[in-house]
Amino acid sequence: MYTLPSLEATRSISSLAVLTSGGDAPGMNAAIRGVVRSALSQGIEVYGIRRGYSGLLQNDMIPLNSASVSNIVQRGGTFLKSARCPEFHDSDNRRRAAELLKQRNIDALIVIGGDGSLSGAHLFEEETGIPVIGLPGTIDNDIFGTEDTIGFDTAMNTALDAIDRIRDTADSHERHFLVEVMGRNSGFLATHVGIAAGAEMILVPEYAINIEEIALQLAASHRAGTGSSGIIVVAEGNEPNLTAGIAQQLQQQGLTPHISILGHIQRGGRPSGHDRVLASCLGAVAVDYLLAGYSDIMVGVSNGCVVDVPLDDLIRYRKGLDPELLKIALQLHK
């Protein structure tokens, strides 16, 4: 599936720790398994840190063996648990966390999480010198330097499953549905879901939206009989109340719109085959990167290859939504 880097071991690591942080994503378990099995096979001891950076600060770690990661490749969520940890924004706490790792003779840390978690990982290495490798784990696919993230494919398919069902009832009742999709302040998930669902419109925060114009357009095609029903995919990161505002405008045009917020169902469930392979490969290769002397990097994918991206870049650059993709989406709606 991916072209993997050829790496030679130059550094000696006897023990590493792994954690999952931020919003959970399907495939995180497969990634932990990849890390653990790859490390054990190369003679490295592994600790699992529970509840992300919160567990790191609370010294909540468990030794992991091969059996610890049996029967999890197919499970959603993360068996190590995840958390958002405001305390990790404080550099004194990050230094305290490093001391706890050193006390256990842990040489390196692997962080599986989203853009926030990986930004924290970069600061942690910069300030403490403990080598860190990040893996992109988020349904949002909003991380600079990688085309794909663990959990994105599964979340897209979960949203599609829901929208296909909504489409049946929208069509039967000749209604419009405004379907709100996750993605934080990025329209990546919404755009992919919208294209794959054949949505009549996709509204993302990256591009300006005129509510009145959209409502008039939808009402006109409703009256003309060319769009008696429709699915409008709205990214959650748009202006607050955008969805309600469009629904209100459509009502004023005599339509009966419904709002459906997909919410956390998008984060759960069995990871797709794609996410399992992605997570397994990235997890396993992260250990090889560490042994090859790399650190302060994220292991991601680009042009079909597994690549390393400096964690610093994730802080400096924002992943853009390809305007060509949106152009295609618009062409297909007409």
Ligand SMILES: Nc1ncnc2c1ncn2[C@@H]1O[C@H](COP(=O)(O)OP(=O)(O)O)[C@@H](O)[C@H]1O
């Ligand atoms: N700039 C940062 N500095 C230090 N730690 C951070 C930073 N951003 C995020 N984190 C840590 O990572 C956690 C998860 O980040 P968040 O942005 O909520 O999710 P995600 O990693 O999935 O994008 C935060 O709760 C915090 O502990």
Ligand SMILES: O=P(O)(O)OC[C@H]1O[C@](O)(COP(=O)(O)O)[C@@H](O)[C@@H]1O
């Ligand atoms: O479950 P929470 O904490 O409310 O977070 C919701 C957010 O988490 C996500 O599901 C995943 O985002 P992160 O990967 O940045 O954590 C976003 O799409 C959503 O905005």
Ligand SMILES: [Mg+2]
């Ligand atoms: Mg994020």
